[in-house]
Amino acid sequence: MTREQPTSAPMKHLPLAHMVLLLGLAILLALPLLSGGNDYILQVFTHALLLAILALAWNILAISGSISLGHAAFFGVGAYTSGLLSLESGVSPWATIPLAGFAAAVIALGVWLFCRRLRGAYFALATLAFVEIPRVLTDNWDSLTRGSLGLVGLPGLPGLRLGPLYFDIGASSIGSYYFVLVFGLLLLATVTLILRSNLGLALQAIREEETAAASLGIRVQGYRLLALLLSALFSGITGACYAHLVHYIEPGMVYGLHFSAIPVIFAICGGRFTIVGPALAALVLYPLDQFVFHPLLPAGHEFLYGAVIVLAILFLPSGFWGQLRKGQFVSIKTGSIE
Amino acid sequence: MWTTVLVSGITLGSFYTLVALGFALIFGVTHTFNLAHGELIVFAGYVAYWMWKTYGVSLLLTFPAAILATLVLCLILQRLFSRLREPMEMNSIVLSFGLAILLQNGMLFFFSGDYRLIRVPLLNQRIHLPGLSLSYGQFTLLTISLLVLALTYVLLHHTYLGKALRATIQDRESAALAGINVRGMGILAFAIGAVLIGLAGPLFGSIHYLYPTAGLQATLIAVTITIFAGVGQIRTLILGGWILGFAESCTVVLLGASWRELVSAIMLLTLLALRPHGILGREEQ
Amino acid sequence: MSLLRLEALSKRFGEHWALKEIDFDLEEGEIVGLVGPNGAGKTTLFNLITGRHKPSSGRVWFEGKDITFYRPHEIQRYGISRTFQSSRPFARMRVLENVVVGRIFSGKFHLFPHTEDTNMARQLLELVGLAHKEDALAGELTLSERRRLDLARALATEPKLLLLDEVVAGFSPLAVKQAAELVQRARERGVTLFIVDHFMSLSLTVSDRLLALDHGEKIAEGKPQEVMRNRKVIRAYLGTRHDDEAQSAER
Ligand SMILES: Nc1ncnc2c1ncn2[C@@H]1O[C@H](COP(=O)(O)OP(=O)(O)O)[C@@H](O)[C@H]1O
Numbered sequence A: 001m002t003r004e005q006p007t008s009a010p011m012k013h014l015p016l017a018h019m020v021l022l023l024g025l026a027i028l029l030a031l032p033l034l035s036g037g038n039d040y041i042l043q044v045f046t047h048a049l050l051l052a053i054l055a056l057a058w059n060i061l062a063i064s065g066s067i068s069l070g071h072a073a074f075f076g077v078g079a080y081t082s083g084l085l086s087l088e089s090g091v092s093p094w095a096t097i098p099l100a101g102f103a104a105a106v107i108a109l110g111v112w113l114f115c116r117r118l119r120g121a122y123f124a125l126a127t128l129a130f131v132e133i134p135r136v137l138t139d140n141w142d143s144l145t146r147g148s149l150g151l152v153g154l155p156g157l158p159g160l161r162l163g164p165l166y167f168d169i170g171a172s173s174i175g176s177y178y179f180v181l182v183f184g185l186l187l188l189a190t191v192t193l194i195l196r197s198n199l200g201l202a203l204q205a206i207r208e209e210e211t212a213a214a215s216l217g218i219r220v221q222g223y224r225l226l227a228l229l230l231s232a233l234f235s236g237i238t239g240a241c242y243a244h245l246v247h248y249i250e251p252g253m254v255y256g257l258h259f260s261a262i263p264v265i266f267a268i269c270g271g272r273f274t275i276v277g278p279a280l281a282a283l284v285l286y287p288l289d290q291f292v293f294h295p296l297l298p299a300g301h302e303f304l305y306g307a308v309i310v311l312a313i314l315f316l317p318s319g320f321w322g323q324l325r326k327g328q329f330v331s332i333k334t335g336s337i338e
Numbered sequence B: 001m002w003t004t005v006l007v008s009g010i011t012l013g014s015f016y017t018l019v020a021l022g023f024a025l026i027f028g029v030t031h032t033f034n035l036a037h038g039e040l041i042v043f044a045g046y047v048a049y050w051m052w053k054t055y056g057v058s059l060l061l062t063f064p065a066a067i068l069a070t071l072v073l074c075l076i077l078q079r080l081f082s083r084l085r086e087p088m089e090m091n092s093i094v095l096s097f098g099l100a101i102l103l104q105n106g107m108l109f110f111f112s113g114d115y116r117l118i119r120v121p122l123l124n125q126r127i128h129l130p131g132l133s134l135s136y137g138q139f140t141l142l143t144i145s146l147l148v149l150a151l152t153y154v155l156l157h158h159t160y161l162g163k164a165l166r167a168t169i170q171d172r173e174s175a176a177l178a179g180i181n182v183r184g185m186g187i188l189a190f191a192i193g194a195v196l197i198g199l200a201g202p203l204f205g206s207i208h209y210l211y212p213t214a215g216l217q218a219t220l221i222a223v224t225i226t227i228f229a230g231v232g233q234i235r236t237l238i239l240g241g242w243i244l245g246f247a248e249s250c251t252v253v254l255l256g257a258s259w260r261e262l263v264s265a266i267m268l269l270t271l272l273a274l275r276p277h278g279i280l281g282r283e284e285q
Numbered sequence C: 001m002s003l004l005r006l007e008a009l010s011k012r013f014g015e016h017w018a019l020k021e022i023d024f025d026l027e028e029g030e031i032v033g034l035v036g037p038n039g040a041g042k043t044t045l046f047n048l049i050t051g052r053h054k055p056s057s058g059r060v061w062f063e064g065k066d067i068t069f070y071r072p073h074e075i076q077r078y079g080i081s082r083t084f085q086s087s088r089p090f091a092r093m094r095v096l097e098n099v100v101v102g103r104i105f106s107g108k109f110h111l112f113p114h115t116e117d118t119n120m121a122r123q124l125l126e127l128v129g130l131a132h133k134e135d136a137l138a139g140e141l142t143l144s145e146r147r148r149l150d151l152a153r154a155l156a157t158e159p160k161l162l163l164l165d166e167v168v169a170g171f172s173p174l175a176v177k178q179a180a181e182l183v184q185r186a187r188e189r190g191v192t193l194f195i196v197d198h199f200m201s202l203s204l205t206v207s208d209r210l211l212a213l214d215h216g217e218k219i220a221e222g223k224p225q226e227v228m229r230n231r232k233v234i235r236a237y238l239g240t241r242h243d244d245e246a247q248s249a250e251r
């Protein structure tokens, strides 16, 4: 993490890792060409990218040591905030998406109220329970949220004009795909920056040894809250993008276990002590699920996610990307994600 | 009206205690938070539903099959959990989160996503007693739950194995020093837990729709009551179950059935906020 | 004005008094040894000074300020750092990063590490003899290396007062000697030291004064040789068996 470092032994796996990353990026950039105009492939990867973004956002919190099982709360609130604002007031989604991020951060303050003093397993349980609050509220507050009917006919993402260039974004699969890809790369850059900054050092120190961190002058609770807020902010924005990309949301869907479980699965399988691991896992596993398991097993194809997380925790707790970069990160014993 | 609320609260609460008991026992002995607990209950419910639907077996006779099926499953799970390391609570949460997804999808595959209910018309008939009236369903639920709780109490307090289990719950190290096979106690806890789940499942399927993701609510209920009670005391578990059942009944009457699912979540969050170091209370020195 | 003043400091855990009415003054530039048998309350005293635990009664003054109820990170910012009896490295971070963390958060916050932070951290690793391990993960160090890392990390905060909890427990005589040199060098940097040392292997040679505790009470204070001859101290030590050590090692 500290600058001027590319020296010495543990870097010997890096070239391979770099090659994988560059190849992956090249494939992603060229995908609309590679897919030969197949909309379905593009849609699957657009969704995979959104999930990758969610996993990256989730990992900001996990870097500080807190495993959340309730990120659907932020995702859902983001989706609903942006969806409702754009439907009711006709404001452009470009304005409502950032607001959705803030709404999710406000919800995170609510989580903080309950979870401030919780660590580890108890933090995880509390977040799992917390999702029920926005879900049941959304479900029942019909006059505001239209209840369990959900929001239908959400506006898509309007095109953007930058000087002579025009990006159609919501209007075509390619536009949507590139938009989410750019968002993902921006978030990846942000997360990298956070992790390589002193903020990242503080978060990791808190994860490793909270007491020692405090004794070195780190404002433990302040940083834990900051990590939670950032994580919620980006998750909320992701939820909002999702809403405008699929045009339809309902409480059971956006607050469902799916969106809470997905980032946990991807981050742990990819390697939650790494920066890109969670995103890579999403880009591998979701298409695998959609292209291979879904056709084979229309009902129950998501067993894949259950299986990979069980296998990861039992045999590869540093995640596959963490494993590939062994030496960069500690060789964690199997049977433990801590 | 309030007697109705009270009756339904206590009935539901007793059943919730039964739902929580297996979870609490497994947690107490092995420190495993099994988030797939609710899925196991739903699974047992499906087994009963399947027997009832295809062979026309009566509800009571489905119990043995449900118990047997959960027993096999739980012993497999125990093998997996026993491979985890400290911190057991966190690791078991993540592992069981994955197991829950596996089970949900397995059930989706075998039983589809449709809502299923074990319909026993008799259970809807009402019994009228002086001052209160309850349905056969409530009566059955209450009787079976309390009976099972009583039997478990006797098992834990008046048999050698039960005493060994309780000793393990109190303090694993001392139990091991006293010659108790702590690993064996873990397997036993999963086995007894499986029996309790196998009993709760068919009952669940007769009062609540079965669908593959119905387990989360049951898990939350089990976690809430267990956190309320701490480990080891069946009496406190029952108290926790009754409070939750009563709170849910009141909520249903005052706000409507759709708010019910909020009750256990809020109760759990409040308990955790008040008791941040969790059940084991292992405050770091 | 003394650097650190403890005023009738008491701590109760449940029914058990871990510390009773401790009064003590520490002067700037001193090295003071805190001795006493296991369970005497030495670590608890450090926990009270650094804000990990709140005292049941009494006051802690630092440079004339009442810091009794400040939080650990605030107390650190005033210039008190510590090491822990069971060393607590940031296991999945590099050795160098461990020390950089100590450096960065004690002062004014800046978002990205400066080269001078890293350089200073390297110097400290040199000082404690871990320079060759800077890229290793802290979790892979041996016990004695971890202790030295703890020390470097605490020194990186540039404390005015440094509390060392059993830094040499389990060290060979040679390693104890090296540690004594380190302590002297820390003093030369202007650090005041308060050293818990159950076996008195380190504190006898480096301390200006000793404070002896037993069952949470102060039983002696003064020149090392005097305290060593004190009958209460001798009795306290003879009354305990040394294999208690293992039991409280995790504290
Ligand atoms: N967090 C705590 N909770 C309860 N008792 C404690 C705690 N910390 C220390 N004690 C008790 O206080 C006494 C003093 O402990 P400690 O300060 O660790 O002794 P020392 O460091 O001198 O060996 C011991 O009896 C110990 O059991």
Ligand SMILES: [Mg+2]
Residues within 6 Å of the ligand: C042, C043, C044, C085, C248, C251
């Ligand atoms: Mg001590």
